[in-house]
Amino acid sequence: xxxxxxxxxxxxPVVGLLRLRLLDGEPARLERGAFIERLGRLLFTDVNAxxxxxxxxxxxx
Numbered sequence: 001x002x003x004x005x006x007x008x009x010x011x012x013p014v015v016g017l018l019r020l021r022l023l024d025g026e027p028a029r030l031e032r033g034a035f036i037e038r039l040g041r042l043l044f045t046d047v048n049a050x051x052x053x054x055x056x057x058x059x060x061x
Contacts, residue, residue, distance in 0.1 A: 002034045015040025 003010045014034045021029040
């Protein structure tokens, strides 16, 4: 499913992103995304970010 959506072969490494959006301090939205590994890793390079981030590298299925 992820592989098809991103035009990748099954088993290609991707970076998964799970983001919880808050509204007035309360959970309001849960977002799930997948990026090709080369671009996805760029999401986790900002050392000055206000949020805790850790990459989830998985394989496309």
